[in-house]
Amino acid sequence: MLYFITDLLVLGCINSIMVVGLNLQYGYSGLLNFAFYIYVAIGAYVAAITTMGASTVPGITYALGWTLPWWAGVIMGGLVAAVLGALVFLLTVRRLRSDYLAIVTVAVAFIVWNLIDTYQPLFDGDTGLFNVPQITGKANVSTEGYSAIILALSAGCLALFVWVSRRVFRSPFGRLLRSIREDEQVTAAFGRVSWKPQIAVFGIGSFLAGIAGGLLIFYISAWSPAAFLPLESFILLAALIVGGSGNYWGSMLGAFVLIEALAEVARYVPSFGNGANVGALRAVIIGLVLILTLRYRPEGIIPERWLKWYKNAAPPPGPPAQVTEPAAANTTRPAAATARPAAARPAAATPAAVPPGGGNVLLDIRDVVYSYGGARAVAGCSFSMNQGTVTGLIGPNGAGKSTLVEILSGRLAPQSGEVVLDGRSVGGRGPAGMSRLGVARTFQTARVLSHLPVIENVMIAAPGQRGEDPLAALFWPRGWRDQETALREEATELLGWLGLSSHLGQPAGSLSGGQRRLMEIARALMARPRLLLMDEPTAGVYPETSQLIAQRVREIAESGVTVLLIAHNMAFLSWVADDVVVMAEGRVLTRGSLEQAREHKDVIAAYLGVAAGESRGPQAPSRGGVT
């Protein structure tokens, strides 16, 4: 009886290590690995052949034949699995989407399995390895005793890996992984390269698989290709999803309930028909439970949790800035904010003190051209912006405004012409490059990381987060904890300044349209930009929220940030914009105050479609790709 329990617990712990590893890949990061068990197998083989020495059985080779101590073998197994995992991930860096990654993982796993099964000298083919010595060496230990030793060992490893998961989850590294999982374009716009953290987490997950494999082979003492059929990986995945993806408690629960408990129950089902029926029935049940869980409780039994302080984040003292805060009269520019003057904004968010509106040119766009296929969306556009000014970019649909913003944000590279930021030519640097140069943006359709709390949505944008480095995240929290606290305070303050104090811990997906716009502004400011690009910040926004946005944009400019915004709402523009650039058919029609623009005859022609100069019929630019 005692042996029955320890045996169950050993296998439960080892399976839990696997599911916790899979959770790092899929739950935290959204990377679907359909062949996780192949890394378990690699770990098992490596642990065996580096420790068991030369074979004494004729015809059996035991490649390597090393005699490392058992623990070194287990670690070697983990490392080899991690390297293989990272390599497989590298193969798919230019992937289409995560289901493509999943299919490539299976293809690679098939090749590995096929090689192991067929090529005898490697791991003795389909015969496999057997009589792997116990970790106790020659000491005489009873079966019960040995299983207790392995139990202590695997429980210890499980505890260690749960600690690792917890560290990852709570660190900026984990937050970055979650953000990439939710919307890669947002993280890219704030200067993050997706594949670096992803490859790290894929490697760590595979390391856990390898360690689990090493522990398993020293427990069951034999290993062969029949032990790691594709089915095993899918059972682990089912356990993760049913238990609760994104949560290590859920992972462990899934491992114990769906794998161990169901296997035990199956032992008590009287066999009927032929011998395979009980096992098949169990698999049918796993399949049904998986589908039903996805359907009715997609977050699993124990869902992903947020850190406690998100929920407890106290609103700042005093009445929170309300969205309904009265703004100044319609046509005049709102007075400086009363709720929180610009000077009171977190110091870190304010760039180097430069006289606002001072004469120096921050951005100079020179003759920029961009075509989609044959349609010239931006056809030789030139204008410049002084530091600390707000420029409105207006023009009829198809004028090339959004395309220009995409060029400035780095998502598109100008096909000719130059973008000069602070004296440097910066065209074609990509979103990450532009972000590092101090360009931040909001999106035409607000993009939020729906399943993450509002405050995390904002915090991800801060540059130079030391805890995003996987090694620092795991092993040197003292290096980033203070920074993290400061960022949290900064984000809280920014969100309060934008009237979102009471929404810090709410999933961003539950925000209203106007609140999403406000949150995007907070996120962009968190990046400490010099140039802020806003693509229709008031589209579909309630007028009073528009007023708040206008007021905040003015204050942002007064703190020295240069703002370029696309807008169609003239009242809004008259509040915020120092001047406007009118575009039509990819060119600048005129530049000046809003009043001047309104009276300009070309502008009227462009908006009303009256023929003014050349015909515009056939070359009306398509805006495909930038919506």
Next chain:
Amino acid sequence: MSHLLQAVGFGLVTASIVALAAVAVSLQVSVTNFFNFAYGDFMSFGAYVAWTASNQGVNFYLSVVLGGIAVGVLGVLANYLVFRPFMKRGVRPVTLLIAGVGLSFVVQNALILIWTPAPRRFSLNLGNALHLGPFLLTPGDLIMIGAAVTLLVLLHLMLSYTKFGKAIRATSNNIDLARSCGIDSDRVISLTWFVAGLFTAVAGVGLVLQESTLSPTTGFTELFVIFGAVILGGIGRPYGAMLGALIVGVLTEVSGAYVNGAYKTSIAFGVVIVLLLFRPQGLIKARGLIS
């Protein structure tokens, strides 16, 4: 040289089988935008139905048709009971892929419960292999190639000229727009599942006849070869899938003729992976699927 050409001949047979299934998968992906993970098991199911019918004395061709109808119905049911509720909720493609894993568990093991895991013999003895130019093919091989070509031509005609075909293409291009133009997209999707089921069943029988044995995992082992062909051809591009299948099929058999036959599928996978490194969007550019 004749060795090579003969391998190409076998490759054409494999390619016909893979092409039928890959086109079915690709067609379904083009309208629903996810991979149905249970297709391999659908193939096995179709082969089991055909085997059972044929054992009961039903004419072989009629048995294949019965298998096709059975899998078509299974596809429609799978759509209604499993996938459609998710699609209505608008989940990520990955969730549908995992739901397909669950379905694969259910179908594959239901096959074990119904037909036991024991391998079954299923072959068609129509006489000796024939020399056709450089190729050496059995009458069964020729029937397989003929069936594949006929079905694929029929599919092409249907997609190009029938109302249903146009509705499929419209739905795959933009489902919302198709819907607002009065296309009953639910019905189009159901019919697509049926057609895809029909094709996979024929491919399943072809696969079994090629190997002469049938077991509950027969189709599943072939699933990733088919997915490979689909991805290589460009996801959601039925014609690309044919090209992908031709490459994968011929590659498998040709490499099998030169190295240990046990590695032939691995080599095909390896080449697919390498090709995708250089052309991740597939040979014919995949549409609207880039994340």
